[in-house]
Amino acid sequence: MRTASPPRPPRAAGLSRSLAFALALALAPASLAVAQSASESLPAMGSSAAMRITPADEARFGAMVLRELRRQELILDDPLIDAWLQGVGFRVAAASDEPDHGYTFFMLRDRRINAFATLGGLIGMNAGLVLAAEREAEVAGVLAHEVAHVTQRHVLRAMERAQQNQLPVMLAMLGAVAAASQSDARNSGDAMSAAVVGAQALMLQMQINHTRSNEAEADRIGIETLARAGFDPLGIADFFGRLARVSRGNSAGWQVPEYLRTHPVTTTRIAEARDRAEQIARKPPPPLLRRQDDGHLLLPPGLHPEGDVRKIDDFAWARERLRVLSAASPRDAVAEYEAAEARRGSPAQRYGLGLALLRDGRGNEALAVLDALQREMPDQLWVRLAAAEATHEAGLSEEAERRFEALLADYPEHRAVSLAFAETLNARGTAVAGRRALALLRPMLAKAPGDLLLQQRFGRAAELAGEPNRAAEAHAEAAFLAGRAEDALNQFNRLKQREDVDYVQRARVEARIAELMPVVLEMRRLGFRPQDGGRPRPGSSRSGS
Numbered sequence: 001m002r003t004a005s006p007p008r009p010p011r012a013a014g015l016s017r018s019l020a021f022a023l024a025l026a027l028a029p030a031s032l033a034v035a036q037s038a039s040e041s042l043p044a045m046g047s048s049a050a051m052r053i054t055p056a057d058e059a060r061f062g063a064m065v066l067r068e069l070r071r072q073e074l075i076l077d078d079p080l081i082d083a084w085l086q087g088v089g090f091r092v093a094a095a096s097d098e099p100d101h102g103y104t105f106f107m108l109r110d111r112r113i114n115a116f117a118t119l120g121g122l123i124g125m126n127a128g129l130v131l132a133a134e135r136e137a138e139v140a141g142v143l144a145h146e147v148a149h150v151t152q153r154h155v156l157r158a159m160e161r162a163q164q165n166q167l168p169v170m171l172a173m174l175g176a177v178a179a180a181s182q183s184d185a186r187n188s189g190d191a192m193s194a195a196v197v198g199a200q201a202l203m204l205q206m207q208i209n210h211t212r213s214n215e216a217e218a219d220r221i222g223i224e225t226l227a228r229a230g231f232d233p234l235g236i237a238d239f240f241g242r243l244a245r246v247s248r249g250n251s252a253g254w255q256v257p258e259y260l261r262t263h264p265v266t267t268t269r270i271a272e273a274r275d276r277a278e279q280i281a282r283k284p285p286p287p288l289l290r291r292q293d294d295g296h297l298l299l300p301p302g303l304h305p306e307g308d309v310r311k312i313d314d315f316a317w318a319r320e321r322l323r324v325l326s327a328a329s330p331r332d333a334v335a336e337y338e339a340a341e342a343r344r345g346s347p348a349q350r351y352g353l354g355l356a357l358l359r360d361g362r363g364n365e366a367l368a369v370l371d372a373l374q375r376e377m378p379d380q381l382w383v384r385l386a387a388a389e390a391t392h393e394a395g396l397s398e399e400a401e402r403r404f405e406a407l408l409a410d411y412p413e414h415r416a417v418s419l420a421f422a423e424t425l426n427a428r429g430t431a432v433a434g435r436r437a438l439a440l441l442r443p444m445l446a447k448a449p450g451d452l453l454l455q456q457r458f459g460r461a462a463e464l465a466g467e468p469n470r471a472a473e474a475h476a477e478a479a480f481l482a483g484r485a486e487d488a489l490n491q492f493n494r495l496k497q498r499e500d501v502d503y504v505q506r507a508r509v510e511a512r513i514a515e516l517m518p519v520v521l522e523m524r525r526l527g528f529r530p531q532d533g534g535r536p537r538p539g540s541s542r543s544g545s
Contacts, residue, residue, distance in 0.1 A: 055102075062104060062120020063520075069108070069124075070452065071483025075327055076127060077453055079416035080382060084318040088136065089123065092144045095228035097221070098151045111328045113243065117146040119155050133239060136315035140229065145222035152221065154214045184273070219273050223280060230512040233277035241270050241322030296488065317382040320352030328361035331463035347373060347383075355386050363393030381411065385420055392424040400424060413444060415454075422457040426464065434464025445474075452481040469501055473509065480516060485523055489516045 043479035053061075069075045089105035103121040109116075111128040118124075123146045125139075133139050149155065162324075219236070227233040327333035333356035342353040354369035370387040375381055384407060404421040411417050418440055425433040425440075438461045445451070445458050459474030472495045480488035495501065496509050 003506055014517050017381060058120040059102070060120075062118075062122045065118065065120070065122055065509075066104070066106065067481065067483040069106075069483075070481065074108050074110070076322070078321070078325055080106075080385070081107055081318060081321060081325070083416060085125070087314075087451075088140050088303045089143050089147075091324060092140055092225060092229045092231075096147050096151055096225050098142075101150060103147070103150070107322070111326050115142050115146055117149040121150050123147065123150070127322045130319050131326075132321050133242070133315075134242075135235070135317070136313060137226070137232040137235030137340065138313070139235075140231045141222065141233075141239055144229070144231075145218050147234055148218040148221040148223060149214065152214070152217060154218070184492065185389050192216045192255060200541065216269070216272075219269065219278060223273060223277050227277075227280045234274065237270055237273040237277050237377035240273065244270060295506070314382070316346070316348035316379075317351060320348045321355060323352055324355045324359060327356075330356060334360050334362075339483070343369070347377060351383055351386065354390065358390045358393055358463045361393070363390050364394065366390040367394050381407075381416075383389040385417060389420055389424065392427070398429065408440075411538065415444070415451075418444060419453055419457055422461060426457065428461045429464065430462055431466060433463045434466075436466075437461035438465050449477065452478055455481060469498060469505060476512075485519045489513065489520050492516065 030344040066075070070077070081411045085105050087109055089103065093099055093101070093103045101121050103123060105123050105125070107130075111131065112126055113128045113132050115123070115125040115129055123143065125142065129142060130139055143443060149509055222236060223233050226235060236424070323336065324330075324333045327336065333351070335440035337349065337356055342349040345353075350369060350373050354366045354373065357363075357366035357369065365381040365389040367387065370383060370390050374383050374387050383425065384403070388400055388403035388407060391403055401424075404417070404424065407417045408414070408421065422437040422441055425437040437457065441454060441458045441461060445454055448454060455474045455478040459471045459478060462468070462471035462474060472491065476488045476495065481492060492509050492513050496513065501509070
């Protein structure tokens with residue numbers, strides 16, 4: 001049913017309302033750009049950016065971001081991929097200007113080519129970027145570039161710059177609106193639109209100028225860091241160059257990678273990066289901070305930054321594993337490998353095929369592929385672990401347990417091995433298997449209570465082993481780590497009310513309730529609701545209930 005139109009407001013009132021609307025539109029790109037990119041302004045001496053947020057605030061922000069990404073099921077949580085990414089990332093971070101800053105590297109399952117850095121030392125990378133790379137030095141180069149954004153405080157300075165830019169944009173908008181008010185009434189709408197577009201263009205140009213400055217600085221520092229970490233300093237230039245060539249050569253029907261949108265690459269930039277890398281390659285890297293035992297700060301024992309001295313380059317295995325885990329479905333992953341005739345491909349491609357078959361529930365076929373590969377490479381962890389899992393999927397429980405025990409003997413308390421073994425034990429559904437899984441995971445949980453996968457596996461094992469209260473605690477912790485803070489708080493409160501909870505566990509639960517309550521209250525203030533999965537209410541704002 002049509003309703004009567006409200007009275008038309010006076011022209012001055014209309015202009016005031018349009019002005020407010022136009023200003024809101026004009027200022028939107030600043031906050032949006034800060035959210036999308038971690039590289040938005042050139043560091044300046046005397047800047048107060050570092051004072052706008054404390055390190056503790058950054059850490060809380062980083063934890064919140066990770067929980068939210070997990071709630072949306074965007075993070076690819078895989079122990080082997082995590083270990084590989086952390087190894088490359090911390091090798092780079094250890095060679096940076098601030099090795100003790102505190103970094104968190106994580107993988108997103110998205111196949112689009114992108115990477116980013118944000119507050120709290122968080123550095124995320126899409127699976128698609130690894131799939132597009134041809135060697136580990138290219139991935140390390142991107143990580144070094146993002147680490148430079150962190151060490152140079154580009155995110156904090158972006159926040160400051162966005163606030164500083166509001167005044168000139170508002171003045172430009174006011175001038176445009178004043179001009180529009182003097183124009184003919186029939187053209188006032190067009191003039192107002194032009195004012196909005198003009199202000200947005202001004203803001204975007206300011207953003208671009210600072211982005212270019214930050215990108216150049218991150219290139220320079222990132223290349224130096226890459227060389228100090230023992231990687232080929234040409235890695236980042238090679239990666240940028242290939243993306244640029246693909247983008248130019250496939251302009252019809254090919255979408256520009258998101259990484260090129262947030263990290264614009266020009267011929268000049270690539271040439272400068274290559275020239276700098278070649279200069280650095282001609283001279284030895286400067287010495288790095290060392291411990292007395294000659295072990296490098298932040299690096300695992302036995303891992304040194306000078307040259308790629310690891311016995312096995314895990315990049316090829318990681319790339320194929322990511323290809324499987326990031327596919328739309330296991331069946332799609334199998335189809336990808338079959339189309340590429342992976343059975344006659346490289347060892348890594350055959351590993352990917354075996355893993356895809358395993359995830360598609362075709363245990364016997366997967367075991368045949370992986371066992372043949374293991375005979376060629378008997379000491380390769382990635383292959384041995386997948387073969388043990390395939391043995392379980394094929395229904396050979398005793399043989400699978402034998403293989404897992406052998407892996408544990410060679411890799412005691414290895415996260416990927418322990419979690420995979422615990423998952424197969426939990427799948428048996430017996431009390432004996434549950435107790436074995438608990439014994440396997442309990443020492444690890446004491447060292448890493450913030451490990452989502454570990455809490456999930458431990459919770460299931462405790463259920464099977466007949467420890468319901470301990471299982472409930474683990475499930476509540478897993479809910480919190482997965483981004484469901486209010487759900488976790490409710491679970492802890494229910495656990496606290498049980499009469500059979502002992503004094504030690506009750507004290508632990510009460511402490512967690514006290515820690516989670518402020519998080520939940522803040523989420524409620526921002527308009528998040530538990531019943532809709534944590535999504536904010538439509539129209540909610542920071543001042544909402």
